[in-house]
Amino acid sequence: MDIKVIAENIEKFRSSECNTKENGRYRSWEIVFKDFDEHQDDKDYDYLARSLALYLASWGMMRGSSKLLTDYNYLIHIPAVQIILVDFPELKNYPQNEKEIDAYVRLVWKKITALKNYYSKVGISPTDTLLTKIMLGTEAATPAYDQYFRKFLKANGLAQKLGEQSLKEVWALWFKIKSDLSNEVDYPPVKLLDMAGFQYGQEN
Template identity: 40%
Template sequence: MSIHRAIVAYYGNDLGKHHRYRSWEHCYSYFQRIKPDGLVANRDQAALQLAFYLASWGMYRGSSFLLQYAYTVHRRVIDLVAETCFDDLWKANFGESETDGQLIPQVSELITGIRQAYEPFVAANRSAQPTDTLITKIILGTCCCLPACDRYFVDGFKSEGFKYSYLNDYFIERVLGFASSIFQNSVRNR
């Protein structure tokens, strides 16, 4: 079964333009349209976009430290993704190029930076560190170089014979390899 058919089988053909599953599209489109240069000037708007997408994708549930904070908790993350050291992540369609493996250190640095951006809020709330799910949903909604490592993805990834224990370089490498193989197959089948 193709990825597209699997998605249609799960969600149906018509979600409607106001369905909560569309919030990723709205968030990602906003970040791609405004680009890193515009994020600094529109920091609060970007934080609001990110917050609403994360809320509609389940990241503001009762156990999350985010539930205790306003959208402003995301400002440091917005500043982070706007940094020029991550420009290549914004430009790449992760998995399309044979040189994408060179981006793994940048993805890892972004992951570390996101964890650090939330540290003051996590510590003040005596909460666990930001989860891999939260971090990957942020990356998916902004520069889109990783899938959201929620239970649906992890279960699917494992069912295809891949291992997942936590977010690290080895996992990023496996995802990149999988994305590259899907891309190469789609090019061959055109």
């Protein structure tokens, strides 16, 4: 593990054109994250389902094989939004030290399981990538377990299969590197790690 390289990759992602342009594709994460934060109490499920669908489209999750585009419109996400808003404040209360990791990850995994069960019932393949991109966009409770992030996990000797153990290792990594990052930490912890993983995966 090279903490300096991880920090450099975070800065590369943050300064990339797609992330700094107001209408850049990567900014869609900020939009959906803000939408859920601002509307968590008013229960505007329709609005949040639209926001989630647009975010997933921006991040390549509306391909034909997922059926989200070919078989459904954004309304299919309303029950998922209702699941997401359960324990929402608790999942936005990120671990402050390593002792808090286990309890936090248990809560995250409970929600991932609920989302997986819902999407399975309606005929949508609940891939690890889909589920974690939803968790990343709405609560920043997990990084997105796509091909790029898995490369990053492998390079750092961490479990690549999505599960409680892997999520615990991701949070442990955060506490190892956080003191070496810029004081201007303006994103949630696993969003920063997701940036590092995405950047590393693209370059390797």
